[in-house]
Amino acid sequence: MGEERCRHEELEFLGSQRTEGGENLYFRCKRCGDVIIILPGGKGGYVVRGLKPSARQ
Numbered sequence: 001m002g003e004e005r006c007r008h009e010e011l012e013f014l015g016s017q018r019t020e021g022g023e024n025l026y027f028r029c030k031r032c033g034d035v036i037i038i039l040p041g042g043k044g045g046y047v048v049r050g051l052k053p054s055a056r057q
């Protein structure tokens with residue numbers, strides 16, 4: 001399937017969302033299309049996969 005690990009080095013800022021703990025920041029990787037969510041307060045972040053705008057096989 002040619003699934004390679006992407007290091008998400010080219011990020012596009014999508015926006016932010018207010019939450020109870022602060023503000024989440026949303027980025028999208030220009031290379032793979034994954035969405036990276038940065039949590040407030042230095043808690044780190046996580047990656048949402050499968051949101052590619054154009055699915056190629």
Ligand SMILES: [Zn+2]
Nearest residue numbers: 006008029032
């Ligand atoms: Zn990526």
